[in-house]
Amino acid sequence: MRKVGHPHRDEPGSEDVDAAVASKRDDQREDPLGEDEERTSLQRSEPLDLPVLVVNRQFHPVKLTSARRAFLLLYSGSALALDEAGELHDFSAWRRLPVREKDHRVPIVGGSLRVPRVVHLRHYDRVRRPTVPLTRKTVMLRDGHQCQYCSKQPAIRDLNIDHVIPRSRGGNSSWENLVTACRTCNLRKGWRTPDEASMRLIRAPQAPRWSLAALIVMGSPLIFEEWNPFLRAS
Numbered sequence: 578m579r580k581v582g583h584p585h586r587d588e589p590g591s592e593d594v595d596a597a598v599a600s601k602r603d604d605q606r607e608d609p610l611g612e613d614e615e616r617t618s619l620q621r622s623e624p625l626d627l628p629v630l631v632v633n634r635q636f637h638p639v640k641l642t643s644a645r646r647a648f649l650l651l652y653s654g655s656a657l658a659l660d661e662a663g664e665l666h667d668f669s670a671w672r673r674l675p676v677r678e679k680d681h682r683v684p685i686v687g688g689s690l691r692v693p694r695v696v697h698l699r700h701y702d703r704v705r706r707p708t709v710p711l712t713r714k715t716v717m718l719r720d721g722h723q724c725q726y727c728s729k730q731p732a733i734r735d736l737n738i739d740h741v742i743p744r745s746r747g748g749n750s751s752w753e754n755l756v757t758a759c760r761t762c763n764l765r766k767g768w769r770t771p772d773e774a775s776m777r778l779i780r781a782p783q784a785p786r787w788s789l790a791a792l793i794v795m796g797s798p799l800i801f802e803e804w805n806p807f808l809r810a811s
């Protein structure tokens with residue numbers, strides 16, 4: 578397990594967890610996958626921002642959420658928290674569990690509360706269809722960090738994202754119109770279409786079909802070993 582910064586600097590010590598949860602700023606985006614700045618902010622984060630894996634009734638992964646949202650699900654009875662032995666706990670059982678050395682904790686009245694790694698939605702059967710976020714990084718991953726015009730694989734800093742049909746010509750930012758290009762090809766192509774520049778793409782760009790497990794791992798600043806059984810099986 579990788580670790581993040583020091584937990585709970587300015588947590589309210591004398592309130593119950595629901596009050597603590599409610600008083601916390603909740604500006605995190607619904608989809609935790611993707612951007613680097615989000616990763617950085619998570620790495621500085623408090624225990625309530627830690628990622629928690631949400632699994633459905635059949636224990637298939639659904640998404641990552643924050644510990645803050647996981648506690649709300651637990652407290653409202655929508656979810657149960659899963660311990661490493663595979664046992665499910667409702668909120669009152671969970672708050673009685675001891676907090677061990679390796680756990681992240683949230684202070685509550687009379688002690689502290691273990692941050693769960695996995696919560697189980699009791700009534701949710703669906704499997705979320707993964708949507709890969711369209712970012713510079715995911716376009717480059719889809720293309721294997723290979724220039725889609727000349728096939729070279731220079732260092733990442735020498736790669737650009739190219740609009741196949743330039744934006745100035747109505748080209749949009751979509752999986753089908755964005756490709757990885759080396760600087761040389763990017764400059765050579767300029768504001769032209771591939772036809773005009775006599776440059777051919779080595780493959781037709783498409784949205785990638787990655788598994789939800791791959792996306793969860795890719796998008797999370799932390800990977801907890803407690804997630805492994807669920808991510809492997811998906």
Ligand SMILES: [Zn+2]
Nearest residue numbers: 724727759762
């Ligand atoms: Zn190139």
